[in-house]
Amino acid sequence: MSKKGISGLRKRIDKKKIDKKHIDKKKKQKEEKVQQGGGKFIPLEEMSKETIQRAKLYKEFFRNKSMEYFYYLYKRQKRLEEFKQNLKKFKISKNERSKVIKEHFQKESNFLRRRRTKMSVKQFTILAKIGQGGYGDVFLCRKIDTNEMIALKRMKKALIEKTNKVEHIMSERQVLAEHSSPWLVQLLYSFQDTKYIYLAMEFVRGGDLKALLMNIDYLDENTTKFYAAEMLLAIKDLHELGYIHRDLKPENFLINHDGHIKLTDFGLSKKFIIKKEWRETVKLINNKKKQKKKNSKSQNPYSTLSKRQLQQKRRNKFYTVVGSPEYISPEILEKKGYTKTVDFWSFGCILYEMLTGFPPFSGSSIEETLENVMNYRTSLENPLDDQTNEEIIQPKAWHLIRKLIHKPNKRIGKNGIQEIQQHPFFEGIEWDKFQNSTPPFVPKVESDLDISYFDTSYFDEDEVELEEPETTTSTERNNQFVGFTFKKYDLKQGGTQDIYQKK
Structure with a gap:
């Protein structure tokens, strides 16, 4: 055999030896892992x-x-x-x-x-604190590189994990990132550090519908029709994305700078959790013996209070955390299973509130409110005007409300939201062109820093800058929020335009 052939044979032999050593090393490492339990196969049912x-x-x-x-x-x-x-x-x-x-x-x-580029709070300048909730705060910020005005929602990871709300937060981020609807609040960025998660959303300058109702008590029928129509379009777009909101209420409908409505707060859009005390109340209500039909006047929560007193009572609740018992449907409370029609029940309650100035089932306590909800057939009534003694809600609107606040299998909208849109109350509305209609109220905003439509009197505004992230890492905590980061950039402007939005 030639020298060249011998040299090639030696190389092949040497390569086989190296490969064998590598295989033996891998095998040994695998055996060590198995002995330590790290490489042991665990069936799915045992995980x-x-x-x-x-x-x-x-x-x-x-x-x-x-x-x-x-x-x-x-x-x-x-x-x-x-x-x-x-x-x-x-x-x-x-x-x-x-x-x-x-x-x-x-x-x-x-x-x-x-x-x-990794997102960080260092890229934002805080201008004002505009909101405070159970899980964190909302700030009006300016993004340094693009000069965008945004509403930055900051939430504590530890508190979210402690209250088992990780799934809700991820759901909210998912809904915000998926849509391209003009009726839903737009997500611009989402990111996290070791202590907080952040949702940077478009800044909707006109405050919320609840604040508007607090200032003017109630709306006339034409104004109510306008806002109700835009609410329906927002609900329709959300349902078409495959989500149920499950927590519709006036404070979740924001008024934009141009006067149009935008729906927000999608934290409960996947899984609804009923408070423990609510469940106990519902059990007590259901365990009561069947009684004769109660006198509607004696059981009506409005019988002892005038319309003006109820409005004042509602104002007194403005700074307290009421939650959403006043807008929740009976089938959610009873845990009998429900569909997207629960949103139509809540929509009916909001429609009632816009026309009267107070929710339909409001009681002196959460227990009383929930009892009114469960007994809606007797507790729901068209209130009388104090001066004229006539019913406040006009026939067409009242008919729609009674169709919305109804049992699920007979509730209007169960066959599609077009059932509600075709109701006589919305007669004359051109749904396809409604986005170009003129709103009844347009917020007067003096500058980008104008936050006069937000009530900032109920929280401390001592915090003047965003907290820097910790230098230490928490892998376990970050694992809970995998895939949370989101950016929505525009190629030409460097801002947040519709580049990555799926059509």
């Missing part, structure tokens, strides 16, 4: 709930990442094709052509770099 939940989170994370990646490639190719078509329309020199092409790809590179 802990935490492990299964974490696996689902990572699965969703990788699915979203791959979809985002392919969608980015699709949009980039589309932009390139449009750029080439536009380039053909103009007669320019070779040097100018080369320069324009270079600028285009430079923009793409900058855009890609911006997508990779």
Whole structure:
């Protein structure tokens, strides 16, 4: 055998030895892991709930990442094709052509770099505190690099985990990121650090519908019809995304700078949790013996209070955390299973409140309110005007309210939201063109910093800057919020336009 053949044979032998050593090493490592329990196969039924939940989170994370990646490639190719078509329309020199092409790809590179940039509170300047809730605060901020005015919602991770609200927060982020509806609040960014999670949303300047009702007591029928129509369009878009809101109430409908409505707060859009004390109250109500029909006047919560007194009573509750018992449907309380029609019940309650100035089932306590909800057939009444002694709600509106506040199998909208849109109360509304209609009220905003439509009197405004993230890491806590990060950038402006929104 030649020297060359012997040399090649030695190389092959040496390679096999190296491969064998590598295999033996891997095998040994695997055996050590098995002995330690790390490599042991565990059947699905024996896995802990935490492990299964974490696996689902990572699965969703990788699915979203791959979809985002392919969608980015699709949009980039589309932009390139449009750029080439536009380039053909103009007669320019070779040097100018080369320069324009270079600028285009430079923009793409900058855009890609911006997508990779890690979001942080350092990128925002706090201007004012505009909200405070059980899980965190809401700030009016300006994004430093793009000068965008945003509402930044900051929530504590530890508190969210302690109260088992991780799924709700992830659900809210998912709904906000998926839609492109003009009737739903837009999510611009979402990110996290070791202590907090952040939702950066568009700043809706006109406050909420509840604040409007507090200032003017109630709305006339034409104004009510306008807002009710926009609420329906928002509910329709949310239902078409496959979500039920489950917590519709006046404070969740915001008024934009142009006077149009936007729906917000999607934290309960996947799973509704009833407070323990509410369940106990419902049990007590259901365990009562059947009684004769009570006198409607004696049982009517409005019989001992005038309309003006009820409005004053409602104002006194403005600074307290009431929750949503006044807008919740009986089937949710009874845990008998429900569909998207629970949103139509809540819509009926809001419609009633806009026309009268108070919710239909409001009582002196949560227990009384829930009892009124469960006994809605007798507790729901058209209140009388103090001066004229006539019914406040007109026949068409009252008919719609009674159809909405009804048992599920007979509730209007069960066959589609078009049933509600076709009701005589909405006669004359052109639904396809409604977005271009003139609102009855347009907020007067003096500047970008105007927060006069937000009530800031019920919380401390001592905090003047956002807290810097901790330097230590918490892997376990971050695992709970895998896939939370979201950015919505515009290639040309560097701002938040519809680049990654799925159509």
